[in-house]
Structures are given as C-alpha cells and as structure tokens.
Amino acid sequence: MNRRIAYIASNTFREAVRDRVLYNLIAFALLLSGAAILVGQISIEIEKLVVINLGLTAVSLFGVVIAIFIGIGLVSKEIEKRTLYTVLSRPVRRWEFIVGKFLGLAGTLVVNTFFMAIGVFLALFYVSHKFVKADALILIALYFIILEFLIVCSLSLLFSSFSSPLLSAVFAFSLFVVGSFAEDLRNFAGMAHGISRWLATAAAYLVPNLSAFNVISSIAHEQPVAGQLILHNTLYALFYATMALSGAVLIFEHRDLK
Amino acid sequence: MPAIEILGLEKTYSVGFWRKRPKRALFPLQLTVEDGEIFGFLGPNGAGKTTTLKLLMGLVYPTSGSARILGQDWNEPAVKAQIGFLPEQPYFYDYLTAHExxxxxxxxxxxxxxxxxxxVNEVLHQVGLPDVKGLQLRKFSKGMLxxxxxxxAILxxxxxxxxxxxMSGLDPMGRHEVRDLMDELKYQGKTVFFSTHILSDAETLCDxxxxxxxxxxxxxxxxxxxxxxxxGKIEVIWQGTQIPAAMKALGAECHVSGDRVRAIVDEKQQDAAIDALRRERQQLxxxxxxxxxxxxxxxxxxRRAETTAGKTV
Structure with a gap:
C-alpha cells in the first residue's frame, strides 16, 4: 500500500482512540453482561438464541453509529479546522487523503468489532458453558457486519466530502435505515406499476442492500450460510464502497478549500 | 531560474445562495520571486494575500493562470516535497503532541x-520549543502553536x-526570533515568501x-x-533648545527634544536654513x-488605488 495512505490511516485510527471512541466497548460490555445474567435467570432453552441475537445486533448498531458519527466529520472537520492545509500542501494527493481516512476509520471499526466479538463469545460461554461447532457461524455474521461497516463508512465519507456534518449524518443514517429494508423496497418495486415501478426499482438498486448482510437471526438458529452469499456479499460490499469512495474522491478533487 | 513564477493566477468565487454572483478575489497576478530572496507580500486584510498562497499550495483552484515553483508545475508532488507552508492562524491535530x-x-x-x-528535535529547538515532549497540542498557547x-513548515x-x-500571535520576543529564523533561512540559501500587514517586519527583512x-x-x-x-524635504538638527525666528520664517516644522532641535524644511530652503543657524551661532x-x-x-x-476606484465608479 502507498505509504502516505498508511500514515493517514494510522493517524485517523490514533485520533479515534485518543477521542475515546473505543470507550463504547464499556457500554457494550455492560449491556451484554447484564443481558447474559438476566437471560440466564429467566430462561432455559432460549438463552443462547437471545445472547447471539442481542450481541450481534449490538455489535452492528454500535459500529454503524461510530461509522456515521466519525465518518461524517472525517473531511468536513478537517476543512473547518483547517488541519487539511498543512497536509495537502505536502506531497499528498487528495485521493490518497480520502482513501487513508476511509481505511483509518475501517480499521478502527475492525478493532472495535474484534473486542466486541470477544465479548459475545464470553457471554455465550457464560450462558451455555461450552462452545459447539455451530457457534463458528457467528464469525460469518461478524464478517458480514464488517462488510456492512465498509459501506456505511464510505457513504458517510461521501456525504462528508460535500455537506455539513449535520446533513451528512441525516443522509447517512437515512440510507442505512432504507438500506436495511432494501429487500422490501425491491419487493415493492416488483409489485408497482408505471412510473412508480421505475422510481422504486431505481431507488431499490441505488440504496445499499444492507438487508442481505443481516444473517443474525438465521445464525442464532444455527442455520448455515451459503458460500454463494458470502461471495456475493463480499463483492457487493467492495463494489458499493469503491463506488461511494470514488464519488467522494471525485467531489473532493474539485473542491476549493476556502 | 526564479524560485517562484506566478503566471496570471486569477480567482473568482461564485457566491450567493444559488452561487450565481461572481466575486473576484484575485485579478490576474504576474509575479516572479528570485532564488534565495526574502519576498514580502503586503496588503491590508482581505487584499488577496491568503488566496494567493492557497492557490500556490493547491488548496483552491485558479479560475485561470498557472504557476511554476523551482521551474516545475506548481501542483507536482515533487515540487510539494520541496516547499514548506505555514497557514494563517494554524490549527493542528490537538490530540497529538508536537513531536507526534x-x-x-x-x-x-x-x-x-x-x-x-x-x-523533529532540531526544528523544535530552532523555534524555541525544546521542552514540550508529552504535552498535547490542545494545551498549547496561540504563540506556541x-x-x-x-x-x-521547515521540518x-x-x-x-x-x-x-x-508573526501573528507572537510576542515581541517571538517576532524577533522569527525574524532571525527567516534571516537564517536566507543564509541557508532558501527562498522565503511571506505575507504580512506588519510593514516594519517587511522593511527589516525583505529584499x-x-x-x-x-x-x-x-x-x-x-x-x-x-x-x-x-x-523633497530635509531634516536639520542642531544643538540647543532655541528656534531662531528666521528658521520659523522658512516654514520649518521644529521639535525640541532634550538639548537638540529637529526641523523639517523644504530642500530648496537648505542654504537659507544653514545661514539662519550660522547667524544665531547655533551648532549644526x-x-x-x-x-x-x-x-x-x-x-x-x-490611497491612489482608492482614488482610481472612486473615479471609475
């Protein structure tokens, strides 16, 4: 990897750590241990199901919130505070800055997810006292969650490259919500007629299909995930994130830093 | 080879809600700065100094024109590796220490x-910050930043x-140190291009x-x-505290300061002023x-620019 991108990514990661972003892990740990103790007391059969569902959903939501709230400030905050001036006046290309920022945020989320995953497995061990082979499926769900983060990060960065942090947050969060129901939107497009069919179809394919990344429920029920879905989701996430990042680069390359 | 050649750089911003109103921040600018010079870019606030620097740094794009630095296109990464830039009122990543x-x-x-x-240690010492290890930039004063x-910029x-x-944000000692630093940079053969509205600094430093x-x-x-x-005026200084009447008659502006008198007179009156002092036996x-x-x-x-603008309107 280009060294300058690595330096920018590393600095972005350091910023997140110094700004105490990883403190969310404490809230996550409290939530999960509380839930595990509570569920262990009130149920016998479904405690594992509840812990996996709750744990993975929390991993996803905590990560998405971090991705949006850090991602929306990655570029706009640097312009507003003028910290960019002393970076871009060096031999750093604008696209390198965007890609470095993206990788730094993605790295932060991967590290965050790693620690949360340990928490999920510990809670699981607490309620079931053992691990079974099917528990390895949780790793696939975590992988999909990380792919989802890549998409959300790239979208936040895209909005951050031309909009204010507040508007960027609204745009990114709206797309996350709509994207989580993308399958329903596609079904609706299939049933609609005339111009609304065209509009719904266009919207359904434009918004990120995040519902395809949600396999939490099926994994909690120990249902296997098709290899084809893993491949499809990987390619889709990489393609979508690349497109969104390209858009961010295109906008940022032409922007005056007043 | 000139260090900096500004070849008609021009910047017009689009302002207003629909961005339809053009606002010219910089008229086509032609300027050459020679290698090894200290060059002062002077102007009142809002004159276009920062816009020019931002254009040269590639932070804003010109409406037209171009520039060459060290003989190469100014946006080349190879050129940027050979230039240093201090923005106005700089702000840095405040979660880092100066060393980081x-x-x-x-x-x-x-x-x-x-x-x-x-x-890193060398430049921090050079700018008078040798003992700031471990201190985050958020705890730095404006002058320290x-x-x-x-x-x-010189790292x-x-x-x-x-x-x-x-010199912005620096106390008199700090300003003096920065002036020395600029002289040192010139001595090392570097070209210094700096904007300021403090004219005494420019007068002292600039070629x-x-x-x-x-x-x-x-x-x-x-x-x-x-x-x-x-x-077209001369300054005449003589020993004493008395102002001869003949001197006043020449229309001289006289000020007594201690045991000396300082008078400003028209240079055409030079001989008459000397005669007046001789007659009164004053020591020139x-x-x-x-x-x-x-x-x-x-x-x-x-003033001339304002007058021209007024006549045009």
Missing amino acids: LLEYYGQLSGVPAKQRSHR QRVGIAQ HDPKVVFFDEP RVAIIHKGELRGVGAVEDLTSSVQ VSITPVRTTLESYFVEKL
Missing part, C-alpha cells in the same frame, strides 16, 4: 525514518518556504516586496528602491534628506 505531529508530517513529506526523530506551525528542509502572517490591494497588484520592487525616493549637528518609509509608500499606493 511533526513525526507525522515528516512521514508525509518523505523525511527518511532514520533522520526523522533527530530532525504558531511556533509549531513554523517548525512543520523537511524545503527549498522554498511560504509563510502566511508568520523585495509586492503590494496587493483588493485582489490587484499595486506595486513591486526592492525595499531600498521603494524607500529611497526623497520627499546634521542635515539629511527625508526618505519615504515603506509605510508611507504603502499608504500612498493604497
């Missing part, structure tokens, strides 16, 4: 890893340095200056040339022509 920040900038500027740590800004030993208002007002270049030249024009100390200061040249240029 400079280490990071050293990485981005391609300073070899083996030299980086030594170089300005010093860090200067340190990051990678650039050939051309651009400073935007380098040449340019004056910009409302986005237009109003004058450029060597400081000595601009300030050497005689105003000196006679010198009154020269234009950079400040009076600057003010006159701006």
Whole structure:
C-alpha cells in the first residue's frame, strides 16, 4: 500500500482512540453482561438464541453509529479546522487523503468489532458453558457486519466530502435505515406499476442492500450460510464502497478549500 | 531560474445562495520571486494575500493562470516535497503532541525514518520549543502553536518556504526570533515568501516586496528602491533648545527634544536654513534628506488605488 495512505490511516485510527471512541466497548460490555445474567435467570432453552441475537445486533448498531458519527466529520472537520492545509500542501494527493481516512476509520471499526466479538463469545460461554461447532457461524455474521461497516463508512465519507456534518449524518443514517429494508423496497418495486415501478426499482438498486448482510437471526438458529452469499456479499460490499469512495474522491478533487 | 513564477493566477468565487454572483478575489497576478530572496507580500486584510498562497499550495483552484515553483508545475508532488507552508492562524491535530505531529508530517513529506526523530528535535529547538515532549497540542498557547506551525513548515528542509502572517500571535520576543529564523533561512540559501500587514517586519527583512490591494497588484520592487525616493524635504538638527525666528520664517516644522532641535524644511530652503543657524551661532549637528518609509509608500499606493476606484465608479 502507498505509504502516505498508511500514515493517514494510522493517524485517523490514533485520533479515534485518543477521542475515546473505543470507550463504547464499556457500554457494550455492560449491556451484554447484564443481558447474559438476566437471560440466564429467566430462561432455559432460549438463552443462547437471545445472547447471539442481542450481541450481534449490538455489535452492528454500535459500529454503524461510530461509522456515521466519525465518518461524517472525517473531511468536513478537517476543512473547518483547517488541519487539511498543512497536509495537502505536502506531497499528498487528495485521493490518497480520502482513501487513508476511509481505511483509518475501517480499521478502527475492525478493532472495535474484534473486542466486541470477544465479548459475545464470553457471554455465550457464560450462558451455555461450552462452545459447539455451530457457534463458528457467528464469525460469518461478524464478517458480514464488517462488510456492512465498509459501506456505511464510505457513504458517510461521501456525504462528508460535500455537506455539513449535520446533513451528512441525516443522509447517512437515512440510507442505512432504507438500506436495511432494501429487500422490501425491491419487493415493492416488483409489485408497482408505471412510473412508480421505475422510481422504486431505481431507488431499490441505488440504496445499499444492507438487508442481505443481516444473517443474525438465521445464525442464532444455527442455520448455515451459503458460500454463494458470502461471495456475493463480499463483492457487493467492495463494489458499493469503491463506488461511494470514488464519488467522494471525485467531489473532493474539485473542491476549493476556502 | 526564479524560485517562484506566478503566471496570471486569477480567482473568482461564485457566491450567493444559488452561487450565481461572481466575486473576484484575485485579478490576474504576474509575479516572479528570485532564488534565495526574502519576498514580502503586503496588503491590508482581505487584499488577496491568503488566496494567493492557497492557490500556490493547491488548496483552491485558479479560475485561470498557472504557476511554476523551482521551474516545475506548481501542483507536482515533487515540487510539494520541496516547499514548506505555514497557514494563517494554524490549527493542528490537538490530540497529538508536537513531536507526534511533526513525526507525522515528516512521514508525509518523505523525511527518511532514520533522520526523522533527530530532525523533529532540531526544528523544535530552532523555534524555541525544546521542552514540550508529552504535552498535547490542545494545551498549547496561540504563540506556541504558531511556533509549531513554523517548525512543520521547515521540518523537511524545503527549498522554498511560504509563510502566511508568520508573526501573528507572537510576542515581541517571538517576532524577533522569527525574524532571525527567516534571516537564517536566507543564509541557508532558501527562498522565503511571506505575507504580512506588519510593514516594519517587511522593511527589516525583505529584499523585495509586492503590494496587493483588493485582489490587484499595486506595486513591486526592492525595499531600498521603494524607500529611497526623497520627499523633497530635509531634516536639520542642531544643538540647543532655541528656534531662531528666521528658521520659523522658512516654514520649518521644529521639535525640541532634550538639548537638540529637529526641523523639517523644504530642500530648496537648505542654504537659507544653514545661514539662519550660522547667524544665531547655533551648532549644526546634521542635515539629511527625508526618505519615504515603506509605510508611507504603502499608504500612498493604497490611497491612489482608492482614488482610481472612486473615479471609475
């Protein structure tokens, strides 16, 4: 990897750590241990199901919130505070800055997810006292969650490259919500007629299909995930994130830093 | 080869809600800065100094025109590795310490890893911040941040340095140190291009200056040339506290200061003034022509520009 991108990514990661972003892990740990103790007391059969569902959903939501709230400030905050001036006046290309920022945020989320995953497995061990082979499926769900983060990060960065942090947050969060129901939107497009069919179809394919990344429920029920879905989701996430990042680069390359 | 050639750089912003109203921040600017010069870019606030520097740094794009730095296109990464830039009122990543920040900038500027740590300590010492290890930038005063800004601009030993208002936020001692630093950079053969509205700094430091007002270049030249024009007045100083009546009759502006009198008279009256002092047996100390200061040249240029603008309207 280009060294300058690595330096920018590393600095972005350091910023997140110094700004105490990883403190969310404490809230996550409290939530999960509380839930595990509570569920262990009130149920016998479904405690594992509840812990996996709750744990993975929390991993996803905590990560998405971090991705949006850090991602929306990655570029706009640097312009507003003028910290960019002393970076871009060096031999750093604008696209390198965007890609470095993206990788730094993605790295932060991967590290965050790693620690949360340990928490999920510990809670699981607490309620079931053992691990079974099917528990390895949780790793696939975590992988999909990380792919989802890549998409959300790239979208936040895209909005951050031309909009204010507040508007960027609204745009990114709206797309996350709509994207989580993308399958329903596609079904609706299939049933609609005339111009609304065209509009719904266009919207359904434009918004990120995040519902395809949600396999939490099926994994909690120990249902296997098709290899084809893993491949499809990987390619889709990489393609979508690349497109969104390209858009961010295109906008940022032409922007005056007043 | 000139260090900096500005070839008709021009910037017009689109302002207003629908961005339909053009606002010209910089009229086509032609300027050449020679290698090894300290060049002052002078102008009042809002004159277009920062816009020019931002254009040269590639932070904003020109409406037209181009520039060459060290003989190459100004946006080439190879050129950027050889220039240093201090923005106006710099702000840095405040979660970092000065050492971490400079280490990071050293990485981005391609300073070899083996030299980086030594170089960071060296420049921090050079700007008067040798003992700030472990202190995050959020705890730095405005003057300390300005010093860090200067340190990051010279960290990678650039050939051309651009400073935007380098004395801003500094106390008199700090300003003196920065002036010394600029002299040192010149001594090392570097080219220094700095914007300021503090004319005394420019007069002390610069080989040449340019004056910009409302986005237009109003004058450029060597400081000595601009300030050497005689105003047609002479300054006569004599020992004593008495002002001869004949001197007053010449229309001299006289001021008594201690045991000396200083009088400004028209240079045509020089012989008459000397005769008047002889007649009154006053001891003459000196006679010198009154020269234009950079400040009076600057003010006159701006007044002339205002008058021209008024007539045009």
